Amino acid sequence: MFELYKERDLSANISDTVTFFKSFGKHFFKNFFIINGIFLMILMVLIYFISKIYMEVLFSGANNLNNNPNYFSNYISENITLVVGGFITAIIVIAILSMLNITFPIVYLKLFEKENNTNFSTPDITKELKKNIGKMFVFLLGITCIIMPLAFIVFGILVVLCFILIGFPLFIIIGIAFFSWVMLSYHDYILNDVGFFKALSNGYYLLKLKFWTIVGTTFLMLMLIQIIQGIITIIPYLFTIGSMLVSTQDGSSQTDNYSTFGIVMAVIMVLSVLISYIFNNFIVINQGLIYYSLHEDTENFTTNNQIDLIGTEIE
Template sequence: MFQLYKKRGFSEFVGDTFEFLKLEGKNYFKNYFIINGPLLLILVVCIYFLMKVYMDAVFSTMATQNPNPNNILNNLMNNIPLFLSLGFVAFVLIILVSLINYSFPVSYLKLIGEKSEITTQSIFNLMKEKLGRTILFFLASLLVFLPIITIVMILLVLLMIIAIGFPLLIIIGPALISWLKLSYYDYITTENNYLKSVGNGFDLLKVKFWPIVGSTIIMYIIFYFVSSIFTMVPYFIGLATIFTDIQTNPDKTEAFSTISILASVVMVLSILSNYTLQNLIFLNQGIIFYSITDEKENISIKSDIDLIGSDSE
């Protein structure tokens, strides 16, 4: 089983994230898609048809001899019940899928830390047990983290006038993200109140600020690079196919219909890749959390001593 409590530096924060996937990835993503897969499937179907309705309204207007922007609204109004219904369902599903995306990796790593059996049922039970705290964390963060992030971003934008804002943004942005996620890990894995966990998250961040920020930046670069492959490659292939078809068959209606489908498919792929790859970020922050916790509390050393005692018996 993967060793969570272990002293790590910058390279280990990144390397052990992929080591975790090597050892636990198959079981991790199998359970992830068992729990979150049905909701993700319904979500992407809703998004696909939402995009299809909107894009059809836009391109049906553009395909006319004298395109009128007001016709887009008229075309949408013809499908307004379907559009609003799909929009409402998609909104609810986004909230549910996001809650699972936050709580699943935390629950999985908590079970590893406790050396408990990891099954779909055990993960689901722990997620259900911590659901109230997860929702409370989200709501409280709107009052605590959102104002902080807003004020910091405004200051950074102002500092961009004198160029210093750009490097500060690269550093402070990941630091704020890591602070939020470390606070969440502390809040879910302990019985601390919200403000105590926020303070603990900040203290954990300060212990190894530069290695934590550096590994967070690296993981986000990987995240955006891989997600771009899943979305941009099909997008460019589709566009190349469409332009080839237009040259051989200059029927605008058919071309716009193909573009509409392509845009919807790219949106679906973007959502699937985004939610799935977010696990990399959460796992990386979890490894950071358990590593810094071990440095403060020497849990791995205590565990080794216990093992020596049990062996001697």
């Protein structure tokens, strides 16, 4: 049986994440696509057309740059409604989908803890998500308006420090610690009846308990996910570049090559974003296991449950 409340070191945090998806991945992703599918489809269509239009404008601009140096600015001015409308729509969909995508694994683990298995359905998950819509909005607003401005100041200083040797490792460590702090705070905010600032305080406290273990685990998970995503997306990209080179040598028209390249790049962009949202679940589940592990360290849920079971058996 998979245990959420369990003391974990760095290797256990990663191995248990893999074990979780091996055991429950089918049930997890079935519900993930049912709940997030509509927003994912809308976002994929938006990204495809925006990417395709951008590539067409880019190649057209490159061909007409000598005749019309202001091609790009003129195109934007002539299509300002389309550009602004597409940008705003994409931002709204990305915000909604991102909050759903981050909250879904947290709610899933909450129901998993409650049932001690996967005997819960899509409506159960949807019900929990609906209960937390207000919290999603408040947390997004709080992070955007309060935490992010402070983060820009801190990371701006770290960027300056990158010009000396100590700046680069500090940038990585603090960046990962900041990410884990926000994720642990959001877990606490969704799972418990606490306010925004109390959740941030609790997240900071949890982060300090096993700072280096959390930073190390998060760094390895992020690197692993980035490598896998990079391998998946680089293959069609290299294939497209190779095809264009062969087509050029065969005497194919440059316009046709650019058109094909634009379509393929748009598809690659869609694939990249879709994969990013899918693999984001691994990162959030990993942070969730860290969260439950830290609570086991501080509150000994497993030991208390075993004592309760002994009392039940005596009765």
